[in-house]
Amino acid sequence: MSSFKQAFTSSLGKKLIMSLTGLFLCTFLVVHLIGNLQLFHDDNGKAFNEYAYFMTHFPPIKVVSYLLYASIILHAIYALVVTLHNKKARPVKYAVYDGQANSKWNSRNMGFLGTILLFFIVSHMYSFWWKYHRDQVPYIEYRSDLNSGSTQTRELAAAEFNDYQNFTDNGVEVVRARDLYRQVEFAFQEWWLVAFYVIAMVALSFHLIHGFRSAFQTLGWNHKKYVPLIRFIGIWGFGVLIPIGFAAMPLYFFFCK
Amino acid sequence: MSGHMNLTLKVWRQKNKETRGKFVTYKADDISPDMSFLEMLDVVNEGLTRKGEDPIYFDHDCREGICGMCSLHINGRPHGPKEETTTCQLHMRSFHDGQTIVIEPWRAAAFPVIKDLAVDRSAFDRIQQAGAYVNINTGGVPDANAIPIPKDVADEAFESATCIGCGACVAACKNASAMLFVSAKISQYALVPQGQTERYSRAQAMVAQMDEEGFGSCTNTGACEAECPVGIKLTNIARMNREYFTAKFFKQEEAH
Amino acid sequence: MLDSKIPAGPLAEKWSNHKFHLKLVNPANKRRFTIIVVGTGLAGASAAASLAELGYNVKAFCYQDSARRAHSIAAQGGINAAKNYQNDGDSVYRLFYDTIKGGDYRAREANVYRLAEVSVNIIDQCVAQGVPFAREYGGLLDNRSFGGAQVSRTFYARGQTGQQLLLGAYSALNRQIHAGKVEMFTRHEMLDLVTIEGQARGIITRDLETGAIESHAGHAVLLCTGGYGNVFFLSTNAMGCNVTAAWRAHKRGAFFANPCYTQIHPTCIPVTGDHQSKLTLMSESLRNDGRVWVPKTVELAQKLRKGEIKVTDIKEEDRDYFLERKYPSFGNLVPRDVASRNAKQMAEEGRGVGKTGLAVFLDFAEAISRLGEDAVRAKYGNLFDMYYQITDENPYKQPMRIYPAVHYTMGGIWVDYNLMTTIPGLYALGECNFSDHGANRLGASALMQGLADGYFVIPYTVGDYLAGLGFAPVDKNHPNFEKTRLEVEGKVKQLLSMKGSKTVDDIHKKLGHIMWEYCGMARNEEGLKKAKGLIQELRKEFWSDVTVLGENEELNLSLEKAGRVADFLELGELMVDDALNRRESCGGHFREESATEDGEAKRDDENYSYVAAWEYQGDNQPEVMHKEELIFENVKLTQRSYK
Incomplete structure (x- = not known):
């Protein structure tokens, strides 16, 4: 095996892939959260639906999205490979193993937390990504009077809808789009789905509190001057802010809509 | 009584x-x-x-x-x-x-x-044989004070060098990973000037041997550090990763 | 006749001249020779690595599971070297002088001078290997004064100098194992020496894991097997330290020199009860700031022992700072043997402290009030922590309890200037030999000697012997290999057949008690004679009533211990014989009959300025003593005084 290839197949190399894909997914979460904040706009989903169109049609973003899918798959596959390898490293288990005494629960159960997240991702993508791409969401038309600023909406039938449109007609801006917003609103009326999302975000929190910091450690970016900052971002940014931000969405639709 | x-x-x-x-x-x-x-x-x-x-x-x-x-x-x-x-x-x-x-x-x-309670830890010896040394012979070395080393660097190398090789890190790790041990050895030599000449080949050789022995991978739980009887720090593992990736991606040296 | 082979010429030129006259082995021919190294401590690991670097094939053996675990690793204080980095007047000659004087003039001048001479190379070598010695802020090496030395010549790595030096030597050894020049045998114990026509040609070992009794052939055999302090059962040695390899070589013809010279270290953590398995040393640097005392009266001491009063209840005027009282100029810093004997005396007077009464106080209260707790912590923190961990008593709040413990054995296999024993081709290095410390070893000199022998002496001297041998490989089919192997097997079988009522430890503890009582810190004719009888009886008891369990083909604790204790039982008697013979007090050997009026040690240079080298005569036969006269051409013999 070439020395360079070894860089990815060695125990350290596998961890490197976990780390890089994990950090990439972390950056995605930030973008995803900021984008999805459009859901909180009180505009019948206009901003959100326009954002959804942009994200699925702007070519550079599309490239990044394929990278993202690849990262998720790689992250999961390598997690499995590393876990199996690690299981093999201890064929006979301890009768008594007091993990609590020397490490955090989440750090020892990243695979379990990750599995919850994988289920979540599949379900989440089915509910929204798949249905959006398969044209299984309703359509909406926004008519905004540019002078008065008032907006009217109406649902479009499938026959009336070709594709996303955005034109100005007589001082009125017309936007026709797939109404993902409605789909979200609709989905989050189900209490069990909301509960599932909240649980998944708790899992995300625990996964990232360990994962974010751990990724830097794996990369070897451990410096006493910067570790406190990495820890702070890992805990408060990725462990608290982001999961709460995401969890707020289903709760908002369930309780406020 | x-x-x-x-x-x-x-x-x-x-x-x-x-x-x-x-x-x-x-x-x-x-x-x-x-x-x-x-x-x-x-x-x-x-x-x-x-x-x-x-x-x-x-x-x-x-x-x-x-x-x-x-x-x-x-x-x-x-x-x-x-x-x-x-x-x-x-x-x-x-x-x-x-x-x-x-x-x-x-x-x-x-x-x-x-x-009974005794295990064969010769894997640790073999990992060290793969490169935990400076390639010099007895005699013909410079005067000890010809190699000044900043005190904090020497102290840090010492901290890594205090590893007693007991294997508690492997025993504690849920993955039976030996990375705390291996990284302490790599760190000791990576820090001091004497270890620079073979710095990158050493990291590669020792990691390769570690993998060959069948230890698990580090998942950064920190159990090794918590259980280490002499307080070897996790920063050593980060340093080992750095040394290894630098060697693999940016250096010419191969393991030997 | 013992020929020490000390080269002629002025002291300072002896080693250089000698090196020039030693025969050399052609580089291409070195690979035709195999050298067996037994033990992988500082002496063994450094010798094995250095010889392999030169091109010899080396087979190295240790009983531990890794070469790195040899007991050199436990040395705390430091390593001396005459570098004079501190510009405080040190020199090779001064280190030589201090060592020979510290040894109470019972070592060879030429050996000690060579030791001082190569000490500087050792530090260079270790630093080049990457040993992380303590450094100053400027990046240069730090030194400290150690064991009452007048100059700062001790190099150290916090309280773990032995560990760092051994790991350095071990790294050099690993490098040669990787290169295929050293074949390493761990969990192997040497059980006999094979001699052919009077020359050492191999060893018989037992693989501790499988029980296999194996023959290993070599052109030379190096014993680097450490000291025999465990004859006392309790000592600061590791549990596995033993005399077996050295003793079996002794029985094959290697003379054993000065076995009675034992160093007893004053600052150890006291025994707590019968379960005690070993003693823990604390660096004697503690005596720089700690004050040693016991209660003034037996009554107070008794109350204290029974727990009726606390140590803090004892008023200042009721405390006897006995070292300060008796030795006003050196005070608490008197040499190890003096401090130890005085502690023992206090215990015998009934003024000892602790539950057992076998302890004296080492008090830091004064230092803490003078320097502050933080300053004391900075200096001794790790030692205080260790003490706290073992005793559960906080030394910041109450005085430490200390008591002497067996620490080092200056005696050992007799060697000439080339480190060769009386068996050609058999060498002894490090603590295993008797050569450099005389009757008493100075602090931070053990590490120095181990590495000097391994790195810088044996690589020269072994070549001289090998060059005269011819290149024929050692014939492993020679009947002596088979004969010796069968003898070893027979002995193992004999041990395994013993099913008495005593455990090996029962006997070992008894032996330890006899040795400590009669051949410990103070010895007298009557006690020694009694001890001799007791040991002989104990040996009979061992061979008739001990029990050894299990079988040969497994890791067998009972069997390992039994073999070692059988040898200690023989060595113990020789130590007593040697102590009986030496009717003078010198260094670690204090004969009560040879004391000054105020009870201090008195040497008898006229009659005992010699090395006593004992020759084995057969089982249960008295050994024959050979004298090697010590000739002092450079130093003037003086009586030590610390008043």
Whole structure:
């Protein structure tokens, strides 16, 4: 095996892939959260639906999205490979193993937390990504009077809808789009789905509190001057802010809509 | 005497590498809190010997916490409940009367049990043979003070070099990973000027040997650091990763 | 006749001249020779690595599971070297002088001078290997004064100098194992020496894991097997330290020199009870700031022992700072043997402290009030922690309890200037030999000697022997290999057949008690004679009533211990014989009959300025003593005084 290839197949190399894909997914979460904040706009989903169109049609973003899918798959596959390898490293288990005494629960159960997240991702993508791409969401038309600023909406039938449109007609801006917003609103009326999302975000929190910091450690970016900052971002940014931000969405639709 | 304890021990007994082992229960009566854990086992062994039963085999030598030969997974933790303490320095006052103590050998594919509580840790030797040295012969070296080393660098190298090679890091890690041990060795040489000439080939060679031995991967749980009897830090693992990736991606040197 | 082979010429030129006259082995021919190294401590690991670097094939053996675990690893204080980095007047000659004087003039001048001479190379070598010695802020090496030396010549790595030096030597050894020049045998114990026509040609070992009794052939055999302090059962040695390899070589013809010279270290943590398996040393640097005392009266001491009063209840005027009282100029810093004997005396007077009464106080209260707790912590923190961990007593709040313990054995296999024993081809290095410390070893000199022998002496001297041998490989089929192997097997079988009522430890503890009582810190004719009888009886008891369990083909604790204790039982008697013979007090050997009026040690240079080298005569036969006269051409013999 070439020395360079070894860089990815060695125990350290596998961890490197976990780390890089994990950090990439972390950056995605930030973008995803900021984008999805459009859901909180009180505009019948206009901003959100326009954002959804942009994200699925702007070519550079599309490239990044394929990278993202690849990262998720790689992250999961390598997690499995590393876990199996690690299981093999201890064929006979301890009768008594007091993990609590020397490490955090989440750090020892990243695979379990990750599995919850994988289920979540599949379900989440089915509910929204798949249905959006398969044209299984309703359509909406926004008519905004540019002078008065008032907006009217109406649902479009499938026959009336070709594709996303955005034109100005007589001082009125017309936007026709797939109404993902409605789909979200609709989905989050189900209490069990909301509960599932909240649980998944708790899992995300625990996964990232360990994962974010751990990724830097794996990369070897451990410096006493910067570790406190990495820890702070890992805990408060990725462990608290982001999961709460995401969890707020289903709760908002369930309780406020 | 007052303060003496009666304990129940559940000890892993295994005749040799080939046979299967099992737990056997023993009574350890009239144990003084001033005894070390190994002295408690000595007392049990003397009793067994008098009864004509095979004494419990465990590795130990210096009994002052420096040789790294003693091991034992005690109630779910390597070297028992006390932090920064080897089994030989663990005293029975850390236990209480009537307690049941489960004693197991280190568990790792790379550390096969050879008898009872003793395991074969020669994997550690082989990893060091792969590169934990400076390639110089005896004699013909410069004057010791010709190589000044900043005090904080020397101190940090010393901290890494204090590893006693007991294997508690492997035993504690849920993945049976040896990275704390290997990284401490790599760090010691990566830090000081003497280690620079083969810095990158060393990291590659030692990691390759580590993988060959069948240790698991690090998942950064920190259990190794928490259980290390001499306080080797996780920063060593980060440094090893850095050394290794730098070697693989940015340097010409190959492992040799 | 013992020929020490000390080269002629002025002291300072002896080693250089000698090196020039030693025969060399052609580089291409070195690979035709195999050298066996037994033990992988500082002496063994450094010798094995250095010889392999030169091109010899080396087979190295240790009983531990890794070469790195040899007991050199436990040395705390430091390593001396005459570098004079501190510009405080040190020199090779001064280190030589201090060492020979510290040894109470019972070592060879030439050996000691060579030791001082190569000490500087050792530090260079270790630093080049990457040993992380303590440094100053400027990046240069730090030194400290150690063991009462007048100059700062001790290099150290916090309290773990032995560990760092051994790991350095071990790294050099690993490099040669990787290169295929050293074949390493761990968990192997040497059980006999094979001689052919009077020359050492191999060893018989037992694989401790499988029980296999194996023959290993070599052109030379190096014993680097450490000291025999465990004859006392309790000592600061590791549990596995033993005399077996050295003793079996002795029985094959290697003379054993000065076995009675034992160093007893004053600052150890006291025994707590019968279960005690070993003693823990604390660096004697503690005596720089700690004050040693006991209660003034036996009554107070008794109350204290029974727990009726606390140590803090004892008023200042009721405390006897006995070292300060008796030795006003050196005070608490008197040499190890003096401090130890005085502690023993206090215990015998009934003024000892602790539950057993076998301890004296080492008090830091004054230092803490003078320097502050933080300053004391910075200096001794790790030692205080260790003490706290073992005793559960906080030395910041109450005085430490200390008591002497057996620490080092200056005696050992007799060697000539080339480190060769009386068996050609058999060498002894490090603590295993008797050569450099005389009757008493100075602090931080053990590490120095181990590495000097291994790195810088044996690589020269072994070549001289090998060059005269011819290249024929050692014939492993020679009947002596088979004969010796069968003898070893027979002995193992004999041990395994013993099913008496005593455990090996029972006997070992008894032996330890006899040795400590009669051949310990103070010895007298009556006691020694009694001890001799007791040991002989104990040996009979061992061979008739001990029990050894299990079988040969497994890791067998009972069997390992039994073999070692059998040898200690023989060595113990020789130590007593040697102590009986030496009717003078010198260094670690204090004969009560040879004391000054105020009870201090008195040497007898007229009659005892010699090395006593003992020759084995057969089982249960008295050994024959050979004298090697010590000739002092450079130093003037003086009586030590610390008043």
